[in-house]
Amino acid sequence: xxxxxxxxxxxxxxxxxxxxxxxxxxxxxxxxxxxxxxxxxxxxxxxxxxxxxxxxxxxxxxxxxxxxxxxxxxxxxxxxxxxxxxxxxxxxxxxxxxxxxxxxxxxxxxxxxxxxxxxxxxxxxxxxxxxxxxxxxxxxxxxxxxxxxxxxxxxxxxxxxxxxxxxxxxxxxxxxxxxxxxxxxxxxxxxxxxxxxxxxxxxxxxxxxxxxxxxxxxxxxxxxxxxxxxxxxxxxxxxxxxxxxxxxxx
Amino acid sequence: xxxxxxxxxxxxxxxxxxxxxxxxxxxxxxxxxxxxxxxxxxxxxxxxxxxxxxxxxxxxxxxxxxxxxxxxxxxxxxxxxxxxxxxxxxxxxxxxxxxxxxxxxxxxxxxxxxxxxxxxxxxxxxxxxxxxxxxxxxxxxxxxxxxxxxxxxxxxxxxxxxxxxxxxxxxxxxxxxxxxxxxxxxxxxxxxxxxxxxxxxxxxxxxxxxxxxxxxxxxxxxxxxxxxxxxxxxxxxxxxxxxxxxxxxxxxxxxxxxxxxxxxxxxxxxxxxxxxxxx
Amino acid sequence: xxxxxxxxxxxxxxxxxxxxxxxxxxxxxxxxxxxxxxxxxxxxxxxxxxxxxxxxxxxxxxxxxxxxxxxxxxxxxxxxxxxxxxxxxxxxxxxxxxxxxxxxxxxxxxxxxxxxxxxxxxxxxxxxxxxxxxxxxxxxxxxxxxxxxxxxxxxxxxxxxxxxxxxxxxxxxxxxxxxxxxxxxxxxxxxxxxxxxxxxxxxxxxxxxxxxxxxxxxxxxxxxxxxxxxxxxxxxxxxxxxxxxxxxxxxxxxxxxxxxxxxxxxxxxxxxxxxxxxxxxxxxxxxxxxxxxxxxxxxxxxxxxxxxxxxxxxxxxxxxxxxxxxxxxxxxxxxxxxxxx
Numbered sequence: 001x002x003x004x005x006x007x008x009x010x011x012x013x014x015x016x017x018x019x020x021x022x023x024x025x026x027x028x029x030x031x032x033x034x035x036x037x038x039x040x041x042x043x044x045x046x047x048x049x050x051x052x053x054x055x056x057x058x059x060x061x062x063x064x065x066x067x068x069x070x071x072x073x074x075x076x077x078x079x080x081x082x083x084x085x086x087x088x089x090x091x092x093x094x095x096x097x098x099x100x101x102x103x104x105x106x107x108x109x110x111x112x113x114x115x116x117x118x119x120x121x122x123x124x125x126x127x128x129x130x131x132x133x134x135x136x137x138x139x140x141x142x143x144x145x146x147x148x149x150x151x152x153x154x155x156x157x158x159x160x161x162x163x164x165x166x167x168x169x170x171x172x173x174x175x176x177x178x179x180x181x182x183x184x185x186x187x188x189x190x191x192x193x194x195x196x197x198x199x200x201x202x203x204x205x206x207x208x209x210x211x212x213x214x215x216x217x218x219x220x221x222x223x224x225x226x227x228x229x230x231x232x233x234x235x236x237x238x239x240x241x242x243x244x245x246x247x248x249x250x
Numbered sequence: 251x252x253x254x255x256x257x258x259x260x261x262x263x264x265x266x267x268x269x270x271x272x273x274x275x276x277x278x279x280x281x282x283x284x285x286x287x288x289x290x291x292x293x294x295x296x297x298x299x300x301x302x303x304x305x306x307x308x309x310x311x312x313x314x315x316x317x318x319x320x321x322x323x324x325x326x327x328x329x330x331x332x333x334x335x336x337x338x339x340x341x342x343x344x345x346x347x348x349x350x351x352x353x354x355x356x357x358x359x360x361x362x363x364x365x366x367x368x369x370x371x372x373x374x375x376x377x378x379x380x381x382x383x384x385x386x387x388x389x390x391x392x393x394x395x396x397x398x399x400x401x402x403x404x405x406x407x408x409x410x411x412x413x414x415x416x417x418x419x420x421x422x423x424x425x426x427x428x429x430x431x432x433x434x435x436x437x438x439x440x441x442x443x444x445x446x447x448x449x450x451x452x453x454x455x456x457x458x459x460x461x462x463x464x465x466x467x468x469x470x471x472x473x474x475x476x477x478x479x480x481x482x483x484x485x486x487x488x489x490x491x492x493x494x495x496x497x498x499x500x501x502x503x504x505x506x507x508x509x510x511x512x513x514x515x516x517x518x519x520x521x522x523x524x525x526x527x528x529x
Numbered sequence: 530x531x532x533x534x535x536x537x538x539x540x541x542x543x544x545x546x547x548x549x550x551x552x553x554x555x556x557x558x559x560x561x562x563x564x565x566x567x568x569x570x571x572x573x574x575x576x577x578x579x580x581x582x583x584x585x586x587x588x589x590x591x592x593x594x595x596x597x598x599x600x601x602x603x604x605x606x607x608x609x610x611x612x613x614x615x616x617x618x619x620x621x622x623x624x625x626x627x628x629x630x631x632x633x634x635x636x637x638x639x640x641x642x643x644x645x646x647x648x649x650x651x652x653x654x655x656x657x658x659x660x661x662x663x664x665x666x667x668x669x670x671x672x673x674x675x676x677x678x679x680x681x682x683x684x685x686x687x688x689x690x691x692x693x694x695x696x697x698x699x700x701x702x703x704x705x706x707x708x709x710x711x712x713x714x715x716x717x718x719x720x721x722x723x724x725x726x727x728x729x730x731x732x733x734x735x736x737x738x739x740x741x742x743x744x745x746x747x748x749x750x751x752x753x754x755x756x757x758x759x760x761x762x763x764x765x766x767x768x769x770x771x772x773x774x775x776x777x778x779x780x781x782x783x784x785x786x787x788x789x790x791x792x793x794x795x796x797x798x799x800x801x802x803x804x805x806x807x808x809x810x811x812x813x814x815x816x817x818x819x820x821x822x823x824x825x826x827x828x829x830x831x832x833x834x835x836x837x838x839x840x841x842x843x844x845x846x847x848x849x850x851x852x853x854x855x856x857x858x859x860x861x862x863x864x865x866x867x868x869x870x
Contacts, residue, residue, distance in 0.1 A: 345604025501778030
């Protein structure tokens with residue numbers, strides 16, 4: 001059996017998720033025994049139009065990017081969204097929360113806002129443009145989970161991605177709840193699987209893996225009151241990675 | 251704490267081989283499996299096994315053959331998740347892991363003996379029930395009247411169509427079937443399974459009922475039986491839950507205070523009348 | 530003849546360091562603002578004045594993530610069990626009771642060799658409670674002190690500890706202690722007084738009934754409004770389960786390594802509060818609604834396991850109460866509310 005040809009493409013992002021793959025070290029060699037990379041800007045100079053698996057990093061911000069993504073999808077048998085920008089729209093999606101994108105650009109880039117490569121429209125997650133077969137969540141991705149997803153794919157089975165809150169991972173690590181430090185933590189509504197590194201390092205959960213199915217947003221409101229926070233505090237936290245995400249009630 | 255470690259690992263599968271695999275419907279596949287040790291599985295109708303595909307996982311699957319079938323046992327697996335997808339993809343001769351048999355049985359060798367038997371089943375509910383039917387047909391004289399009611403969504407969803415024809419042809423068995431939706435060739439009943447009930451004789455004294463089907467089926471069938479005077483303790487149901495470990499530890503198959511893997515999957519319905527999560 | 534010694538705090542440190550030099554010792558240590566069991570590198574890190582640990586000592590017998598077998602995709606399976614002996618230093622009475630309950634669970638019907646192998650290789654050094662945890666109700670549950678289920682029991686009396694040795698395993702640890710005097714009658718009398726106080730006062734919440742009344746109480750409360758009300762606030766985050774010393778549900782998954790041919794079957798702690806806990810293949814969820822899962826947990830603690838093994842599956846440690854962000858996990862508040870009807 002010939003190795004599947006894999007291409008990694010980056011869109012609007014910091015390319016930090018690709019970097020996590022490059023940083024897999026020995027495991028990267030294991031990975032390369034099973035796949036043949038044919039395009040990967042951060043690791044090689046070749047490019048190709050022929051690939052089986054396309055890995056998409058970054059959010060989709062411009063019309064020409066949508067066209068490019070659709071072309072990639074048409075060429076790939078399997079498409080993986082890599083990292084929060086691709087799976088959720090990520091931090092880039094914060095821009096969608098403002099009425100005037102030009103104002104946002106001016107605020108972010110100052111005078112450079114007029115540069116043509118900074119042209120941006122409404123930000124989209126990959127799944128808002130083309131169908132996604134697998135998602136590797138996180139900002140950045142967890143390289144271990146990426147390896148697991150790839151191995152599942154190579155074995156022809158579906159990866160089991162947690163659909164429970166980060167609190168589970170956090171308790172397993174015996175971290176003290178960030179609410180006890182008076183902070184708003186998105187752990188109770190965010191998908192686990194990261195191993196809760198942020199609370200273990202003294203930070204609240206930013207929600208970079210997106211929400212679990214049926215997050216209890218009503219419950220979250222009550223907790224805000226209990227900890228003397230406002231719903232607006234909570235919303236501003238949620239906006240960082242989850243702008244425009246559905247907030248279904250339980 | 252006393253030193254009492256049993257040496258046997260209850261989670262360790264027995265090696266086995268898929269001897270035969272064939273599609274019964276678009277999504278249901280029949281497997282004939284032999285333990286590599288050559289031993290008999292030693293099950294009774296109603297029990298289940300945990301089937302492992304190494305590298306994918308393990309899933310609880312109902313035994314479909316009667317214990318009278320020796321040397322091998324039979325399963326029917328609907329392609330519906332990771333493990334069952336993988337099982338469908340395995341060629342004949344492939345290795346699988348087996349644990350079991352686990353769980354309670356239809357009381358074919360005890361309480362059902364000498365009684366009139368009414369089997370009511372829907373969809374893949376026929377899979378475990380077939381084991382009991384085969385067992386009883388092999389000892390037909392041990393039971394009174396025998397009726398089998400089978401409902402599926404469409405004619406193409408019916409399992410074991412050859413065996414069904416055998417049941418239909420038997421003079422000592424009443425076999426009735428229905429489908430939710432017919433197709434061009436279908437001349438039989440159309441409607442839910444309860445529409446078949448008035449067509450069979452039942453006795454509050456001598457009829458014993460076996461029910462196995464999709465979750466939605468039980469409530470309506472049991473209400474219809476109760477309306478005809480069948481006492482709850484004359485009804486046996488087989489319930490589906492997530493029997494992850496099969497040995498009463500993992501907690502996934504709990505129905506209120508019961509573990510489906512230990513106390514079920516076959517329950518006398520009288521056990522369940524005060525168990526709100528059961529049906 | 531029972532062995533009951535009295536040692537100074539300094540002697541305790543020397544003893545523990547001697548034990549550490551000889552084998553793996555897990556002990557209670559400070560972690561952020563709380564306490565947790567971890568491998569002890571130095572007796573000075575041991576905190577027997579702890580109130581409660583974040584996770585119960587159960588994690589040493591049923592590890593959070595545990596490889597239970599190795600496999601090859603050709604169908605070969607090989608059991609993996611741990612054979613390493615270890616000591617757990619500083620187990621409070623309520624956790625001793627919980628461990629005894631877990632022993633029963635993992636021995637019943639089908640004996641679980643993975644759990645039992647670890648359990649039998651463990652030496653449990655229990656320790657009477659010096660500081661009550663913020664949510665505890667151990668006295669209400671009858672678990673503030675304990676009669677058996679440990680190898681050694683330490684009780685702080687004055688500036689030292691009474692070392693009460695109950696088993697051969699416990700006695701084996703005494704070799705490292707060296708010479709120590711037997712506890713005198715006065716010290717033992719003070720210990721009796723300490724236990725009397727513990728059994729009366731180690732409560733931050735008061736359960737208004739006997740624990741053994743809970744199964745009957747729950748009999749009529751299945752439709753009580755509290756389930757739906759509290760579940761409306763519940764994140765279904767599983768924290769209450771994760772920290773519970775008498776929760777033991779697990780999930781099992783296969784993981785292949787980069788050979789794609791070999792791998793391990795792994796079991797991980799699971800939680801009946803999580804949304805997909807009772808979901809079967811194909812997607813049907815038998816406990817779909819949040820309140821069904823919330824109610825299930827309290828019934829399991831107060832009635833279901835009682836029916837199966839005659840024990841209430843709650844030992845009053847208060848961990849769930851503390852761990853719950855929404856503050857709906859407190860068993861005392863919940864059961865007291867049900868008592869009001």
